[in-house]
């Protein structure tokens with residue numbers, strides 16, 4: 562059954578156009594006779610020039626990488642990265658205790674052991690704790706750039722290189738950010754991006770895997786496409802050992818590719834507007850004893866989706882938030898640590914209680930695993946719980962005017978003054 566005008570009209574309806582507009586659009590569409598679109602990214606008239614292909618090439622240019630592979634989610638990007646790196650039974654992968662659960666669940670889904678490490682005052686992976694948690698089984702680290710902020714990549718990469726670990730960057734929440742002049746996702750060995758609805762750039766669902774390494778790219782491509790079904794020379798025998806293996810299907814469709822392409826075009830401008838808006842507020846905020854801003858490992862590279870601050874303790878942070886709200890500026894926090902949240906490791910009972918999809922308990926009971934399982938417990942990363950428990954979060958808007966920025970900063974300063982005296 563071919564897709565045509567009716568399907569396109571459903572998409573237009575999804576955008577929310579009025580009935581009247583839809584009728585006018587349909588009239589225009591009916592005035593032209595076009596063949597049905599080819600919505601599969603591989604094979605067919607658009608091969609090598611479809612929307613997904615264009616989005617990949619534009620993403621490569623935008624973040625400065627030779628290889629970007631489009632996939633259907635950020636989780637798929639992480640799974641493809643782990644598969645590309647050959648991580649599986651017997652391996653440990655270090656993940657921070659503050660990240661969306663997907664960064665950790667993919668390790669278990671890949672049948673490897675997740676080792677949960679602390680975050681520091683950047684709310685990203687603490688290099689010191691990462692180093693302390695390396696064992697002979699450690700194969701990789703997933704450095705997550707949470708809420709727009711680059712992690713301490715110099716330290717993380719240096720420690721990883723010293724121990725021969727693969728560095729996978731999870732850039733789901735910081736697309737368009739950079740560190741030391743390099744775009745996030747191009748600093749480690751593989752960068753994983755999410756284009757889900759809530760991300761900096763979105764295509765409804767979607768993601769990208771970025772790498773400089775041709776072999777890793779080839780293996781990610783194989784994994785994301787069932788078993789290398791549609792690789793460039795698709796019926797060829799294995800060109801290099803490690804190319805052919807059984808994989809999943811994480812292909813991006815041409816419809817998501819079209820949206821991703823437009824979003825990538827807008828990405829640099831959007832991030833620079835967020836950056837300017839955040840800077841104006843941040844520069845006006847007064848830090849003092851008991852009140853500080855989240856550390857920026859690279860202030861220039863902050864993708865600036867959020868302003869995060871720390872109060873003296875959960876009660877103090879909550880009081881600051883209330884004083885801000887009374888003055889008309891909303892903020893969120895994690896003061897009540899009993900409220901469930903998939904971004905904080907103490908709620909990852911799937912991992913803490915070693916729940917697995919099959920009964921034999923792999924990877925936690927895997928005979929290939931020669932290490933000692935981490936002591937999984939809700940209080941295993943106390944610094945992470947401390948930082949999060951007294952953190953205050955505000956989402957940044959590209960629409961903030963100079964006056965908005967001044968008002969928000971002034972409200973924060975007044976609220977802090979009221980609470981801390």
Ligand SMILES: Cc1ncc(COP(=O)(O)O)c(C=O)c1O
Pocket residue numbers: 633634635636637660661663664705731733734755756757767768
């Ligand atoms: C840090 C992080 N990693 C991975 C993901 C997973 O991305 P997706 O929803 O596209 O699978 C998310 C999504 O929320 C995320 O925030």
